[in-house]
Amino acid sequence: MTMSPADSADTAEGLALHQIGVRFGGLVALDGVSLRVPPGRTVGVIGPNGAGKTTLFNVICGFVAPTTGALTLDGRPLRPRPHRLARLGIARTLQGVGLFAGMTVLENVMVGAEHAGQRPEAAREALERCDVASHAHALPGGLPYAVRKRVALARALVAQPRLLLLDEPAGGLGADEIAQLGELITGLPCAVLLVEHHMDLVMSVCDEILVLDFGKPVAHGTPSEIRMNEAVADAYLGAAA
């Protein structure tokens, strides 16, 4: 299916955030954030530290209730709850890794297949997609960090989600590993919401990008539009100063 950004703005399919606001006491973490993640598309959310990226992720996962605004899935109201995400076809990886130390790689991925049909087959397929099938019977503790992150990704993919949420998947990875991750993300059949501060990764894999600064949307567009946007440069230069 091909879809231009203009078309996707008119369809109710997929996840949509409508004017989301989040306050923590006096601190405004998100303010008037609207975003759509249509089926099959990869949407990036970038911004300096403290911009509200993880808060946005937590709103979608149901860890944080929005103070204002609403979410919809296929046009229907959505009140996300963490334990119900899998049933909605939404999977996520956590910042960091979060594997069970006492279980093999394969067993860890099977945990993610709890609701899926043919478990071992699905687990193998997810491991292969993430290029870690050769580690199936190893314990995670002895594996390099980049491999463990891929196993965590396989665990999220095993249930064949329609939407995958990734919070800083490139964190702690080297340049080559980030490039490999980019290829993997590009090849995924599902929609992806990528929260990340590695600009290169976001620019190479996303169809569209939302830029947040102090909780506010400051830009939204294709990677090339974002690259040329002055407000984006200002937000990042401001953070680096």
Ligand SMILES: Nc1ncnc2c1ncn2[C@@H]1O[C@H](COP(=O)(O)OP(=O)(O)O)[C@@H](O)[C@H]1O
């Ligand atoms: N649970 C919380 N309680 C209070 N303040 C929070 C909480 N979570 C995040 N914040 C604050 O909200 C702002 C946005 O944080 P966050 O979403 O983690 O940003 P990012 O992921 O873009 O670095 C920051 O100022 C942060 O300190």
Ligand SMILES: [Mg+2]
């Ligand atoms: Mg964060």
